[in-house]
Amino acid sequence: MDRHDGFREFVLARQQALMRTAYLLTGDAHQAEDLLQSVLSKVVRHWGRLARDGNPEAYIRKSLVNQYTSWRRRPRPEQPSAELTDHGASHDDATLDRIVLRQALAKLGPRQRAVIVLRFYEDLTEAQTAEALGCSIGTVKSQTHHALNRLRAIAPELAPMLTEAEIEEVAR
Incomplete structure (x- = not known):
């Protein structure tokens, strides 16, 4: 049995929910993808233990929050403005x-x-x-x-x- 058994299936099944959490934390789709990829690349190393313990999603969610918090502490390069501008579209x-x-x-x-x-x-x-x-x-x-x-x-x-x-x- 491979220590990564079930990881791919888990990610495919829960990817949308995890991505939603990452997006809501970061507010940016690209940063959310980076955040989720960063966390999943760390989690895969411990997948066997996490799958055995029974609640990998809770661990991954906690890791997303911790990684996001860590990223917020680092100085960031200047970002484009996320301010809402009116382009004449009706909403x-x-x-x-x-x-x-x-x-x-x-x-x-x-x-x-x-x-x-x-x-x-x-x-x-x-x-x-x-x-x-x-x-x-x-x-x-x-x-x-x-x-x-x-x-x-x-x-x-x-x-x-x-x-x-x-x-x-x-x-x-």
């Missing part, structure tokens, strides 16, 4: 909300952004999020609270959407 309200939310997420710190992505996009519980981030449940709760307040301040037009998110959070 529906949902599309505009997604664009505004993506821009607001980009302004959060890496930990707050990771908490929002894991809790609301990946729909992880507080305990699963705490495990993925390597912190306590209380930290997840406070980071979620602070991140939602920051999003509300950055993009007040998203307040109704954020209020719904908080109601869902309290209901869990």
